Amino acid sequence: MSARRLAISQPDNFKLSASAKKKIASWVKKYPKDRQRSALIPALWIAQKDAGGWIPEAALREIGDMLGMAYIRVYEVVTFYTMFNLEPVGEHHIQLCGTTPCWLRGSDDLIAVLERRIGPRGSVSEDGKLSWVEVECLGACANAPMAQISNSQDDLYYEDLTAENFEALLDNLQSGGVVKGGPQNSRHTSEPEGGNTTLKGEGPYHEEKIVYLPNAEKKTKLSTHGGGAPKAKRKPAKTKPAASAAKGVSASKPKAAKPKVIYTDGPTDGAPDDLKKIKGIGPKFEGDLNSKGIYYFRQIAAWKAADVKMVEELIDSIPGRIKRDEWVKQAKSLAKQLSSQASKQGAKS
Ligand code: FES
Structure with missing residues (x-):
């Protein structure tokens, strides 16, 4: 590795922000007393993000003071790892x-x-x-x-x-x-280009076949959702008779059925929606979502936090991206548009 040195030109009055200091303090608390220096790597990482992608010398001194470390020790670490930038970088x-x-x-x-x-x-x-x-x-x-x-x-x-x-x-x-x-090509993660070449036939984990987990103490049925954890059977929800019904008043308009989180048998509720209309979903994500049984805006619109987490795992998305790109919010508005278009068409015919 080539020698790495601090930038010759340093900012005059750099100070870590209050929020960066708070984050560093929370890392320090994770370690036993007198072992604060164990938080050095995360502290440097936080400082780098705080300073716009690189670490000025003043930040190294502040971190040394916060962790009770000699400045030279901080310097030794920051100059060793190439993940820490010692000069200003681009956006x-x-x-x-x-x-x-x-x-x-x-x-x-x-x-x-x-x-x-x-x-x-x-x-x-x-x-x-x-x-x-x-x-x-x-x-x-x-x-x-x-x-x-x-x-x-x-x-x-x-x-x-x-x-x-x-x-x-x-x-x-x-x-x-x-x-x-x-x-940046058509591959999905590290799978072969053009799709899987092995484990395609009927086998113990084939998607369509319900089998029992081998070697399990109890016979545990696999789910049919592509190898995920077995789903617990849900108890049917207890339903209270509506107050209006109790009084003999006729019930108001029935609520539309809640869309399924996953359609295991393909898009059985009509032609799939163009999920690419959601900002953040391109052809690749759309293909991944479809392959996991997600076809409609109304499905995405109904996701709760647990569904978002499950889908992020299913499609190998970065945690937090769905929330950051507001897929659910966008899907709600697209589903609403589709439903108002459908009711206008229904009224005309
Ligand atoms: S050689 Fe480039 S990622 Fe391993």
Whole structure:
């Protein structure tokens, strides 16, 4: 690893924000007394986010004081890990992997793109949007070549890069667009391109076949929802007779049936909605959602927090993204539009 030094030009009066200090203090509390320095890595990470993507020297001193550590110890750690930036970076900071698997799969072509568009390693683009460094293996070799791109919100992996899709990705970032992390080709996570090549036939875990868990002490039925945990049987809800019915008043309009969270037999309630109308869902996410039995705006509109968590796991989405992109809110409004269109059409006919 090359020598890493603090930036020559440092801000005059940098101080960690109150919220960053509060977060660091909460990390310190996780460790036993006299072991506060164990919080050093998370403290540096918090400071880096707080300072806009890099760590000024003043922040190192503040952290040393907070953790009761000699400044030199803080310096030793921050100069060792390439995840800590010692110079100002662009709005989107690119860490490109140049280790053997990524190199064999074309990381040199990506470096050529970065050098042409941004400059030599460690440069920031003129518009301040992009900066880049080369790093060692980031552990995503199955999707080589790849880069991690960080900004104030996210630290995402962008995988299966080529010079062409990387150019397009950088264009998008520079123009303020949103680029979904993960494979930048048609692959789903690290699965083979074009879909699975094994475990496709009838077997103990085949989606359609209800079987019992092998080796389980009790015979436990598998769910038919694609291998998830078995679902507990729900007791039928006790229903109170409506007050109006008790008084002999005729019941008001019946409520529409609640949509299913997952349709295991395909879109049985009509043609699927165009889920791509929800900002944050592209063709890839739509395919993933459909493959898990989610086809309609009204389904998404009815999600509760637990459903969101389950769906994020099902489609391998980053935790918190569905909430951040407001899928449920958007789905509610799209479902409402569809239902008012349908009632207008019904009134005409
Ligand atoms: S070699 Fe690039 S991620 Fe492992």
